Amino acid sequence: EVQLVESGGGLVKPGGSLRLSCAASGFTFSSYSMNWVRQAPGKGLEWVSSISSSSSYIYYADSVKGRFTISRDNAKNSLYLQMNSLRAEDTAVYYCARIGVGNTVDYWGQGTLVTVSS
Amino acid sequence: QTVVTQEPSFSVSPGGTVTLTCGLSSGSVSTSYYPSWYQQTPGQAPRTLIYSTNTRSSGVPDRFSGSILGNKAALTITGAQADDESDYYCVLYMGSGHWVFGGGTKLTVL
Numbered sequence: 001e002v003q004l005v006e007s008g009g010g011l012v013k014p015g016g017s018l019r020l021s022c023a024a025s026g027f028t029f030s031s032y033s034m035n036w037v038r039q040a041p042g043k044g045l046e047w048v049s050s051i052s053s054s055s056s057y058i059y060y061a062d063s064v065k066g067r068f069t070i071s072r073d074n075a076k077n078s079l080y081l082q083m084n085s086l087r088a089e090d091t092a093v094y095y096c097a098r099i100g101v102g103n104t105v106d107y108w109g110q111g112t113l114v115t116v117s118s
Numbered sequence: 119q120t121v122v123t124q125e126p127s128f129s130v131s132p133g134g135t136v137t138l139t140c141g142l143s144s145g146s147v148s149t150s151y152y153p154s155w156y157q158q159t160p161g162q163a164p165r166t167l168i169y170s171t172n173t174r175s176s177g178v179p180d181r182f183s184g185s186i187l188g189n190k191a192a193l194t195i196t197g198a199q200a201d202d203e204s205d206y207y208c209v210l211y212m213g214s215g216h217w218v219f220g221g222g223t224k225l226t227v228l
Contacts, residue, residue, distance in 0.1 A: 035217070045156070045164065045207050047217040059215030095163060102170030103211040104154040108163040 002026040002107045009112030022079040022096030030074035033099040038092035086116045124220035130198045139190040140208030146189035151210040153191035203227045
């Protein structure tokens, strides 16, 4: 069974940093590209960042470019999101998501809440 | 800036059929955008329903179907049930590792 379990969320002050982790199991993690997708309270889904299976290709939404860094450790079956210079508008549930066939997310984690507030 | 459009809300009667759409602020949606659809209930993670325009994800009932209708992607629910009451999101793949989600449609079954 495919499982994606996020951790690392919490309350942080504006300008602060946080590192999210996603532990993957139930599939060959090193064979799949991965996404981070977020959802602000009461709002819709927003794609944040993607990383290819070997980390060769990395992409970011304009809203986080230069502040967030996606990475992965295939030996540890883990995906990460380093978030710096956090702003109030970064407050959201952050989902780790696997990219399957057809350039689409096929599995989602349960999400971790990041709250940016003074 | 690319905007993906969805109806903010829709209503369907139990047993009825509803079609939700996913468009582009500029241009037409085609299969090249690999349109996908997700269902989300409050407090839960999204669930993948349809990918690559019309392929149902594992375990999704066949009353959910995807297509291209005119210049938009479409999700049709046939024989709506009470537990179909959810938010539905489409996403389009823009290439170069970028995706854009629509704003979501809140579906009411009553």
